Amino acid sequence: xxxxxxxxxxxxxxxxxxxxxxxxxxxxxxxxxxxxxxxxxxxxxxxxxxxxxxxxxxxxxxxxxxxxxxxxxxxxxxxxxxxxxxxxxxxxxxxxxxxxxxxxxxxxxxxxxxxxxxxxxxxxxxxxxxxxxxxxxxxxxxxxxxxxxxxxxxxxxxxxxxxxxxxxxxxxxxxxxxxxxxxxxxxxxxxxxxxxxxxxxxxxxxxxxxxxxxxxxxxxxxxxxxxxxxxxxxxxxxxxxxxxxxxxxxxxxxxxxxxxxxxxxxxxxxxxxxxxxxxxxxxxxxxxxxxxxxxxxxxxxxxxxxxxxxxxxx
Amino acid sequence: xxxxxxxxxxxxxxxxxxxxxxxxxxxxxxxxxxxxxxxxxxxxxxxxxxxxxxxxxxxxxxxxxxxxxxxxxxxxxxxxxxxxxxxxxxxxxxxxxxxxxxxxxxxxxxxxxxxxxxxxxxxxxxxxxxxxxxxxxxxxxxxxxxxxxxxxxxxxxxxxxxxxxxxxxxxxxxxxxxxxxxxxxxxxxxxxxxxxxxxxxxxxxxxxxxxxxxxxxxxxxxxxxxxxxxxxxxxxxxxxxxxxxxxxxxxxxxxxxxxxxxxxxxxxxxxxxxxxxxxxxxxxxxxxxxxxxxxxxxxxxxxxxxxxxxxxxxxxxxx
Numbered sequence: 019x020x021x022x023x024x025x026x027x028x029x030x031x032x033x034x035x036x037x038x039x040x041x042x043x044x045x046x047x048x049x050x051x052x053x054x055x056x057x058x059x060x061x062x063x064x065x066x067x068x069x070x071x072x073x074x075x076x077x078x079x080x081x082x083x084x085x086x087x088x089x090x091x092x093x094x095x096x097x098x099x100x101x102x103x104x105x106x107x108x109x110x111x112x113x114x115x116x117x118x119x120x121x122x123x124x125x126x127x128x129x130x131x132x133x134x135x136x137x138x139x140x141x142x143x144x145x146x147x148x149x150x151x152x153x154x155x156x157x158x159x160x161x162x163x164x165x166x167x168x169x170x171x172x173x174x175x176x177x178x179x180x181x182x183x184x185x186x187x188x189x190x191x192x193x194x195x196x197x198x199x200x201x202x203x204x205x206x207x208x209x210x211x212x213x214x215x216x217x218x219x220x221x222x223x224x225x226x227x228x229x230x231x232x233x234x235x236x237x238x239x240x241x242x243x244x245x246x247x248x249x250x251x252x253x254x255x256x257x258x259x260x261x262x263x264x265x266x267x268x269x270x271x272x273x274x275x276x277x278x279x280x281x282x283x284x285x286x287x288x289x290x291x292x293x294x295x296x297x298x299x300x301x302x303x304x305x306x307x308x309x310x311x312x313x314x315x316x317x318x319x320x321x322x323x324x325x326x327x328x329x330x331x332x
Numbered sequence: 333x334x335x336x337x338x339x340x341x342x343x344x345x346x347x348x349x350x351x352x353x354x355x356x357x358x359x360x361x362x363x364x365x366x367x368x369x370x371x372x373x374x375x376x377x378x379x380x381x382x383x384x385x386x387x388x389x390x391x392x393x394x395x396x397x398x399x400x401x402x403x404x405x406x407x408x409x410x411x412x413x414x415x416x417x418x419x420x421x422x423x424x425x426x427x428x429x430x431x432x433x434x435x436x437x438x439x440x441x442x443x444x445x446x447x448x449x450x451x452x453x454x455x456x457x458x459x460x461x462x463x464x465x466x467x468x469x470x471x472x473x474x475x476x477x478x479x480x481x482x483x484x485x486x487x488x489x490x491x492x493x494x495x496x497x498x499x500x501x502x503x504x505x506x507x508x509x510x511x512x513x514x515x516x517x518x519x520x521x522x523x524x525x526x527x528x529x530x531x532x533x534x535x536x537x538x539x540x541x542x543x544x545x546x547x548x549x550x551x552x553x554x555x556x557x558x559x560x561x562x563x564x565x566x567x568x569x570x571x572x573x574x575x576x577x578x579x580x581x582x583x584x585x586x587x588x589x590x591x592x593x594x595x596x597x598x599x600x601x602x603x604x605x606x607x608x609x610x611x612x613x614x615x616x617x618x619x620x621x622x623x624x625x626x627x628x629x630x631x632x633x634x635x636x637x638x639x640x641x642x643x644x645x646x647x648x649x650x651x
Binding site: 043044046047050051053054055056057058060061064072076077078126129130133134137139143145146147148149150151152154155156157158159160161162163164166201202204205208232233234258261262263264265268269280283284287288296299300303306307310311313314315318321322325326 | 360363364365367368370371372374375376378379380381382383385386389398449452453455457463465466467468469470471472473474475476477478480481482483484485490491492494495498525529530533534537582585586588589592593596607610611614615620623624626627628630631634638639642646
């Protein structure tokens with residue numbers, strides 16, 4: 019280590035010590051890389067093996083005869099409890115929940131951030147602080163009241179259905195989850211946009227105002243076109259969080275064909291009827307992991323930035 | 333603080349004498365507040381209102397369904413009694429003991445490992461661009477996927493133990509995941525695996541932000557690498573330590589999914605954390621008041637950590 023950080027000492031220490039240092043550093047880094055990759059690797063190779071090979075072979079060996087059968091079965095046949103229809107329906111449930119929830123919470127976050135930085139009013143810090151604290155509460159402390167409210171809305175939806183033939187989405191699990199994720203995601207999206215717009219030159223806004231631009235015109239013509247990086251960060255952050263959520267999903271859509279992916283995966287893995295097909299379970303886990311992994315691979319830098327922004331409110 | 337707002341008041345056209353224009357310009361003035369109002373109202377009702385509702389429920393006698401007659405602090409008295417019921421351990425005793433073990437080890441190991449990896453990666457490593465994403469990708473996975481992967485990996489009959497047996501190390505024994513006294517440590521392992529890469533990234537960003545001149549000056553003064561890190565670099569990373577601690581503490585208290593997916597609660601609920609306790613008592617054991625009381629205790633714990641932090645952050649910024 020010393021050889022690298024202190025060029026002054028480099029000359030005095032021999033080449034041997036320097037090389038050994040480098041080997042130790044690279045060795046340690048490689049070891050940790052193995053530690054982090056191992057579970058994913060095992061999951062991946064297992065999902066391509068036959069059950070026979072899993073029972074008789076080594077966990078770490080590559081599949082002798084790679085087969086897609088476990089993936090096909092996980093997608094379209096695997097059992098969650100007594101229902102054997104595969105993960106595909108639950109996958110779409112998650113998509114139908116994630117897309118609107120991300121879009122709505124991002125748009126509202128952008129508007130809130132815009133107001134809280136460029137149209138400040140007395141008490142704006144308090145409003146922001148209250149929304150910010152909401153990001154950090156343990157959701158257990160709102161879980162039960164929300165369940166009660168969603169239950170009543172569902173009953174009201176049935177009444178409406180009977181009266182008008184249309185329930186306006188009340189009582190629909192996907193609509194419920196979208197609502198819940200928008201409400202409890204607002205704090206973070208507002209935080210992201212507020213911090214980003216804080217650094218946005220106010221002179222531009224002023225100039226536009228002098229020219230007679232309205233509140234929404236400024237937002238649409240000036241703020242939004244300059245917000246691409248923070249939009250990407252927010253969308254990725256919200257997408258990952260909502261896709262990966264388990265607590266709300268299990269509380270408000272915990273069974274039946276309305277389950278999102280995470281709940282379905284947990285049920286599949288814990289379904290104990292018949293022989294446990296580990297390869298199918300691992301394929302199902304991979305299917306649940308793929309969307310967020312792909313986002314991470316494609317836009318990793320923004321993903322990290324979002325995490326950091328959520329952590330360091332600087 | 334808000335120079336923007338002050339100038340804007342001047343910029344807004346003077347209110348016209350004509351009533352139509354006055355209404356319009358007043359509407360323009362109100363527009364920002366109207367736009368913010370739904371979000372703020374939602375926060376007030378669904379966060380703060382619901383918290384009050386949960387607090388209220390914790391003082392009732394609610395079982396399967398909410399009941400709204402206040403019956404005193406019975407739920408808290410029960411939790412308090414259970415806190416000391418160690419033999420045989422009550423579920424609450426197990427949950428908070430596990431929280432202590434898990435929280436302490438998870439935070440400590442993540443910080444240590446994160447800092448260590450960040451320092452290693454900061455040594456002008458070739459291939460850093462490839463290693464960093466490898467350390468960090470677990471953070472993109474859900475706790476459920478992490479739990480499923482590690483459940484398989486730690487299963488004595490299928491995973492690590494079995495593999496090492498096949499390689500000839502037949503005396504190797506690792507069945508923590510099935511052992512009620514050790515199952516919480518498997519949650520620590522999986523939790524560290526998931527979050528430590530992210531903590532590494534935080535520390536690395538901190539290291540990259542340190543002025544190179546200071547390091548050079550210290551080296552000229554003859555500081556060894558170890559001294560350099562111990563005396564200069566690590567103290568300068570104090571703000572990162574604080575942020576990382578907040579993130580980890582917050583993640584630890586909220587951990588719920590990982591216990592469910594990895595251990596299904598462990599043998600006899602031996603891997604429960606307070607979050608699992610809350611869920612089980614509220615939705616499965618028909619003890620809504622007790623579940624609410626435990627949620628209130630979780631909230632108070634997080635509040636005690638977060639509020640001073642947010643307060644200092646917001647104050648610092650408005651200066």
